Amino acid sequence: MTTLTDQPQWQKLSELAASVKQAHMRDWFAEDSQRAQSMQAKACGIFLDYSKNRVTDEVLTTLFDLARAQGLETARERMFSGEPVNHTEQRAVLHTALRNLSGEPVQVEGEDVMPEIQATLEKMREFTEAVHNQTHVGYTGKPVKDIVAIGIGGSFLGPKIMTEALKPYRTDKVKVHFVANVDGCHIHDVLSQVNHEETLIVMSSKSFSTQETLQNTQSAKQWFLKAGGSQADIARHFVAVSSNVKAATEFGIDKDNVFPMWDWVGGRYSLWSAIGLPICLALGYDNFHRLLKGAHQMDEHFRSAPLKNNLPVILGMLGVWYRNFFNAQSHVLLPYYHYLRGLPAYVQQLDMESNGKRTNDSGDTVNYQTGPIIWGSEGTNGQHSFHQLIHQGTSVIPADFLLPLKVPNQNDTHHAMLASNCFGQSQALMQGKTYDECYADLADETDVQRRSKLAAHKTMPGNKPSNTLLFEQLDPETLGSLVALYEHKVFVQGVIWEVNSFDQWGVELGKQLGNEVLNGIQGNADASQFDDSTLQLIKQFTQAN
Incomplete structure (x- = not known):
């Protein structure tokens, strides 16, 4: 079997990288007026401009050839078909089935899992509506006003960040609070804001034994009992997302209020399951369903689009290019939209927990770099802090700029300023500013030695790679597509690097x-x-x- 670094496409990429490192993107744009038009793609309402990358047509063709040589298309179909691609745990990987709206069956070990998924979604819908229309009330008859969602990792980040990103779509019927940190300050601060008679606790733990989540839930139980509730009343105020029904019912939760989890859903891929119950409660079931719809649309695109037009494949292979041939140790996400500010943290877990591996599928230690460090924050804030390192530091740090073209509750000036900063930063990273340009700007400086020194300090080399992702607006469908895009990007890179992206x-x-x-x-x-x-x-x- 040919190892990754022995693949002829890998060898060719090594040769191409040596020549590309001597070139500057500024010159490529000057020489080719069609570069931007030729390096763009669109799917599921997301427009990707990847022209500000240190790639040529030959580099891109070779990257896609490497993807084929590594069996990406076959691996992709194996995942969608329910084969146990999580080979170290002998499990299927079917977060895609959770949002499968095609009506087609999905088989796991000869059994169609779609009826159980659909039954769970229906249960989520009914429970959400019962809370919202006040047929599910607390033990004193008062309606639920506050939801305290307790989880950690994917059971926390997914629901919290999706709910935060879709703030304009939140219902006014309930307020959702999230708790993950086992530090007692967190659960104390949240519980001190709510009335136990009007509060519903949603505990999310597949095993019902995750240390941090169980401790926080026990603390919530003690708070509830101390405030006047009884053990029998817990059934009205606590629900669980767990596969351990026995432990949940022993805790006091009504078995009808235990929502199932499956072994073929990893925590960081689970927001589409009953782990998303807090999203339903915060946004309403219809908006949660729209989130699933957007993700399903991206699944269909990833599964069927040619590699050269395939958004997850393009982003994934560009990431391989920089990680393995430019020694890029990190990748930064820069959302230019306040409500999307949590996305870097979400992708951080998704990517680093999936591909932060050193052992390949054969059990051997790899001799190449795998998953990068993922980081970032909302756009304009970063411009006044860490963008300095990206512009003038010594490391190659690829960037993803993300911007909705329309936003709620903003006047034209605010959003135009936001867009101008987003586009201006990507231009500055690519273009830079030469020593001669900086020297010319300092014409009023009479001290030649000082002028030369200042020009050197102000010089920005440019040639810094970035992608820009635009979308009409951040509605539930678009957010679903965006998250699925990054999920599949991670999968692409795992296949190339021959690591299992689904264990931890x-x-x-x-x-x-x-x-x-x-x-x-x-x-x-x-x-x-x-x-x-x-x-x-x-x-x-x-x-x-």
């Missing part, structure tokens, strides 16, 4: 050790299992408490 053994180790240390702090563990540093830390903590 590093996360599992952290959970295991955290539980062991907790036992140590509580005096329930053999001290010999800890290294001396950890023992000293435990000792200092226990002495202080």
Whole structure:
């Protein structure tokens, strides 16, 4: 079997990179008036301009050839068809089935999973409507006004960030609060704002044993009981998204208010499942369904579009180009829309937990770089802080600029300023400013030596790569498509790098050790299992408490 670095396309890309590094995008734009038109793509309401990348037509063709050589098209179909592509855990990977609106069956081990998915969606719809129309009320008969959603990782980030991004679509019937941090300050601050008689707790944990989530839920239970509720009343005020029905009912949750999870849905891909119940409650079921619709549309595009016109493939292969041939250690996301400010954190988990791997599908340690560091924040704020590093630092940091063309609740001047900053930053990163241009700007400086020195400090090399993604507006469909776009980009890169994008053994180790240390702090563990540093830390903590 040919390894990745032995693929002829990989070898050719290495040669092309050497020549591309000597070229400047500024010159390419000057020489080719059609460059922008030839390097753009559109699908599902998302327009992608990737012309400000350090690529030629030959580079792009070779990247797509590498994708074919690595079996991307076959791997893509295996995932959609329900084969166990998560091979280390022998599981199918079917977040795409959760938003499958085609009416077609999806088989897992010979069984169509779509009826159970559709039944769960119907259960979510009915429960959401019961809360909103006040047929589901608290134990004193008062309607639910506040939802406290407790989870962590994908069970927290997905619902929180989607709800935040779609703020203009929120219902005024309830207010949703999110809690993830096991730091007691967080759950205390949230519960101090709400009335226990009018509050619904939504606990999301597949196992019903995730340490942080279970502790926060126990604290919420103690708060509820202390405020006047009884154990029997918990059934009106607590619901769970979990596969462990027994643990949920022993906690006091009505079995009819336990929403299912499946092994073939990873946490970071789970917002489309019952994990999205807080989204339903915040936005209404119809808007949640629109979110699914947008994601399904991107699934169809990813599954059927030719590689050269395929948004996830284009973004994924550009990422491979910079990670492996330009030593780009990170990738920055820059949403120019306040409500979308949480997207970098969402993609950070999605990407880094999926492709932060060093072992390939054969069990061998790879000899190339895999997943990059993902980071970022909302656009104009970053321009006054970390953009400095992107413009004049020594690292190659590819950037994604994201902008809705229309936004609610803004006058023309605000949004025009936002757009001008977005477009201006991508232009500045590509174009830069030469020493000669900076020197000419300093014509009033009479000290030649100082003028030369200042010109050097003001010079920006440019040639910094970026993509710009535009969409008409950030409605539920578009957000669904956008998130699915990044999901599939991650999948593309996992296939190229030959890593399993769907396990997370590093996360599992952290959970295991955290539980062991907790036992140590509580005096329930053999001290010999800890290294001396950890023992000293435990000792200092226990002495202080």
